[in-house]
Structure formats: C-alpha cells, structure tokens
Amino acid sequence: MSWIVIVLAVLVLVAVVVGVIALTSGARSRRGGALTLPPEEVSPFEADQPPAQGASAVLERDEPATPTLERPESVAGRMQRLRERLARSGALGQTLLSILSRGDLTESDWEEIEETLLLADVGMGPTTELMETLRTRTKVLGTTDPAAVREVLRSELLALVGPELDRTLHLDPAVGDDGLAHPATVLVVGVNGTGKTTTVGKLARLLVAEDRTVVLGAADTFRAAAADQLSTWGERVGVPVVRSEREGADPAAVAFDAVRTGRESAADVVVVDTAGRLQNKAGLMDELGKIKRVMSREAPVREVLLVLDATTGQNGMRQAQVFAEVVDVTGIVLTKLDGTAKGGIVVAVQRELGVPVKLVGLGEGPDDLAPFVPEDFVDALLS
Numbered sequence: 001m002s003w004i005v006i007v008l009a010v011l012v013l014v015a016v017v018v019g020v021i022a023l024t025s026g027a028r029s030r031r032g033g034a035l036t037l038p039p040e041e042v043s044p045f046e047a048d049q050p051p052a053q054g055a056s057a058v059l060e061r062d063e064p065a066t067p068t069l070e071r072p073e074s075v076a077g078r079m080q081r082l083r084e085r086l087a088r089s090g091a092l093g094q095t096l097l098s099i100l101s102r103g104d105l106t107e108s109d110w111e112e113i114e115e116t117l118l119l120a121d122v123g124m125g126p127t128t129e130l131m132e133t134l135r136t137r138t139k140v141l142g143t144t145d146p147a148a149v150r151e152v153l154r155s156e157l158l159a160l161v162g163p164e165l166d167r168t169l170h171l172d173p174a175v176g177d178d179g180l181a182h183p184a185t186v187l188v189v190g191v192n193g194t195g196k197t198t199t200v201g202k203l204a205r206l207l208v209a210e211d212r213t214v215v216l217g218a219a220d221t222f223r224a225a226a227a228d229q230l231s232t233w234g235e236r237v238g239v240p241v242v243r244s245e246r247e248g249a250d251p252a253a254v255a256f257d258a259v260r261t262g263r264e265s266a267a268d269v270v271v272v273d274t275a276g277r278l279q280n281k282a283g284l285m286d287e288l289g290k291i292k293r294v295m296s297r298e299a300p301v302r303e304v305l306l307v308l309d310a311t312t313g314q315n316g317m318r319q320a321q322v323f324a325e326v327v328d329v330t331g332i333v334l335t336k337l338d339g340t341a342k343g344g345i346v347v348a349v350q351r352e353l354g355v356p357v358k359l360v361g362l363g364e365g366p367d368d369l370a371p372f373v374p375e376d377f378v379d380a381l382l383s
Contacts, residue, residue, distance in 0.1 A: 069238045070366075072205035078370035082362060092120045092343050093153065093381035100138060100149045110135065122344030123317075126160050126351055154378055160347045161374040165356035169331070169371075170302045171212070171269050182299035183215070183262040185270045187255075187292060189327060190307030191319050192276040195335040197226050199307050199361060200273045201233025202369035203333075206359075207269055208237045209367075215265065217258025217272035218243035219251035219291060230273055236366070240265075251275060251287065252294040259298035270299070285326035292327065303330050305358070310337040310345050317345075317352055324353050331358035334372075343381055346372075 095116050099109055110131065117127040137152050171184040188203070190196040200216065207214050216234050218241055220226035227243040234241040242258040255272045262270035274291060292301055306329045308316045323329060332349055337360045346357050362368045 070236050072209040072237060073367040074209055075371070078367060082360070082370045082376060092116065096153055097146065097150055097382065100134070100153060101146050105138070117344065120344035121348055123348035123351060126347045130156055130160060150382060154382055157378045157381065158374060161378060162350055162356065163374045165350070167356045167358045167372060169358060173268055174300060183267045183270045184302045185259055185272070185295055185299045186303045186305060187272050187274065187295065187301050188305050188307060189274050189288060189323055190276050192223065194307050194309040195361065196276055196307040197229050197273050199333055199335060199369065200271055201230060202361065202366060203271055204233060204239050205237055205366060206369055208239065212268040214239045215258055215262040215267045215270045216241045217255050217270060219254045219272050220275045221247065221249045221251050221254060222275045226273065252290045255291045256294045256298060259295050263298060288327045304328055305331050305333050307333045307335060308349065310334045317348060320349055320353055329353065329355050331356060333359040333361065335361035337362060346377065
C-alpha cells in the first residue's frame with residue numbers, strides 16, 4: 001500500500017506544478033511580455049502609465065485658468081451709439097418743428113409749444129425764455145420753410161443747453177505740495193437707485209478705454225451689495241477695488257485707503273463711490289464733507305460728479321439741489337437718457353445748479369456711458 005500512496009502524492013505534486021505554470025503564462029499574455037517590477041525611482045502608481053513620446057513620464061497638474069479681461073469700447077464708438085440712441089428721444093424737437101411749421105401761429109399754437117416744453121422737463125424759466133425768442137424770430141423770419149424753422153429752433157435749443165460750458169473731465173495727475181505726483185481723484189455722489197455704483201463701474205471702463213490706470217474705492221459701506229457690485233465691475237477690466245469687508249465701516253477710511261493705494265501704485269485716476277442716503281440732510285453733509293476732507297489729505301479732489309436719473313424729472317432736480325448744497329459738485333452724470341427720457345432735464349439741471357452735464361448714460365450695456373456733446377444732443381432731438 002505504501003507505493004500506492006507515493007504514486008498519488010507524485011500525481012498531486014505534478015498537478016500543482018502544471019497549474020502554476022498555466023497561471024504564469026496567462027499573466028504574461030495579458031501583460032504583453034515578461035512580468036517585471038518598476039524601477040525603484042518610479043512610483044508603483046505610475047508604472048502602468050506609458051510615458052509620452054520623447055519625454056519622461058510626469059504627473060500632469062491642472063493650471064488655474066487666467067481670467068480674460070474685457071476690452072471696453074472706444075470713445076469714438078460710444079459717441080456713434082450716443083447719436084443713434086438720442087435720436088429715439090427726438091419727440092421734443094419733432095413736436096416743436098411740426099407746430100412752428102404751421103405758418104401764422106395762433107395763441108393756441110403757442111400754448112401747445114409751452115406745454116410741450118414743460119412736459120419735456122425743460123423748466124419754467126428756460127421755457128419762458130425760449131418762447132419769447134421763438135415768437136420774435138419766427139415773426140421776423142415770416143416763413144414756414146421746414147429747413148429755416150429747424151435752423152431757428154436748433155440755434156435756440158443749443159443756446160439753452162450751453163455749448164460754452166466746460167464739460168472736460170479734469171483727470172490729469174497733479175503734483176502735490178510735497179513735489180510728488182498725485183492721481184486725479186473723483187468723488188461720485190447721488191441718491192441710491194439712480195445707477196450710481198453702476199455708473200462708477202462704467203466710468204472705470206471709459207477710463208480704461210482711454211488707456212488710464214484706475215483704482216476704485218467702495219465707500220458705500222452701508223449697502224453690502226454695493227461693494228460686491230463694484231468688485232465685479234473692476235474684475236472685468238482688471239481694475240483693483242479697495243473695500244472694507246465689514247458692513248457699516250467708516251466710508252471716509254475706505255476712501256482714504258483707496259487714494260493711498262492709488263498713490264502707491266502710481267495710478268492715473270482714483271474713483272470713489274459713496275452712499276446716497278437722503279433721510280437726513282445734516283448727516284449726509286457731515287459724511288460727504290468728511291470723505292472729501294480725508295481724501296484731500298492724500299490728493300486733491302479734482303471732480304465731484306453727481307449722478308441723476310434722467311427719467312425722474314423735477315423730483316431728480318430736488319435731489320440734485322440737496323447734494324449741491326452739501327458738496328461742491330463739478331459735473332452731472334445723467335443716466336437713462338435714452339428713448340424713455342424727456343431730454344429737457346439737461347437744460348433744467350444745468351440752469352438750476354450752474355453745473356454742466358459732463359457724461360450721459362444711454363442704456364444697460366457696460367459701455368453705455370459717453371461724454372455729453374451739446375451739438376450732438378440737439379441734432380438728435382431734431383433728427
């Protein structure tokens with residue numbers, strides 16, 4: 001019996017050896033070659049990754065994408081769209097032309113002209129002046145020729161708008177008492193809801209289009225969304241925004257930091273946004289006065305721009321008067337001066353405040369802010 005046990009043991013051993021050989025052969029066929037271990041300097045996790053042709057095997061890492069900065073539209077392009085959009089608000093001029101072209105005007109016709117001017121927010125004073133001048137000139141002219149009537153109306157409207165006013169934005173860097181160059185600083189004021197913060201963002205784009213370097217200051221610290229909104233505008237064109245992460249922080253401190261940042265970075269212009277609360281005129285006076293004084297310690301304030309909504313009419317005029325009393329306004333920015341605006345507000349606001357309209361906003365687009373040109377405005381009204 002012992003030899004039978006030996007034979008069975010031998011058979012079992014042979015079967016085990018054959019099985020091992022078969023498994024090893026299958027592994028080699030699946031691997032496409034002999035089974036080898038990776039060299040010590042290669043990570044086991046990279047051993048099965050073939051290197052790229054002509055290069056050693058390395059781990060690839062995703063690089064963070066660099067945001068693409070927008071290139072704002074040129075001033076020339078903006079001016080062309082300004083003319084096109086203002087032409088949509090030509091109802092004032094067209095109505096006046098149609099009445100003046102009737103010939104011998106009755107008192108009813110003159111009353112219709114007066115009503116048209118008042119409804120267009122021209123204001124009582126300028127309306128009375130224009131009425132007297134038109135009565136005299138049309139009587140002397142004695143014609144209903146549309147071209148002649150149009151020329152009379154154009155010259156009188158242009159005189160009301162004031163082509164002689166200085167509408168330049170004074171944004172050239174100045175040399176301070178310390179002999180160092182200071183950035184031009186701009187303080188933007190206005191009631192919340194007029195598009196003030198948006199206007200600051202659009203102004204930054206306009207300045208970038210003119211190849212100026214800009215720093216923005218988010219000094220409207222009472223409205224958290226204002227700083228976020230301004231930061232978004234700045235990111236789109238690569239303009240830094242100085243802000244406080246604490247809601248209700250001292251706006252004068254933010255404005256000071258913005259001007260200092262502008263000086264340290266040798267920026268051309270610093271534009272500071274402010275809160276527009278009108279609940280308490282005394283509080284508004286104190287706050288804006290403090291902001292301007294603190295900014296002036298680092299650089300003189302070259303421009304104080306008041307943002308007004310052109311569609312608010314005489315209500316906007318009352319708001320403008322309050323701001324004019326508390327801060328030395330140097331220029332007006334009229335927003336929403338498109339087909340929905342009445343146009344006459346340009347005349348009224350300049351007459352009441354003695355301050356020129358320097359910029360106009362024409363829509364919701366990021367580049368819908370352009371310099372105000374009286375001749376283009378009047379021609380658009382009469383187009």
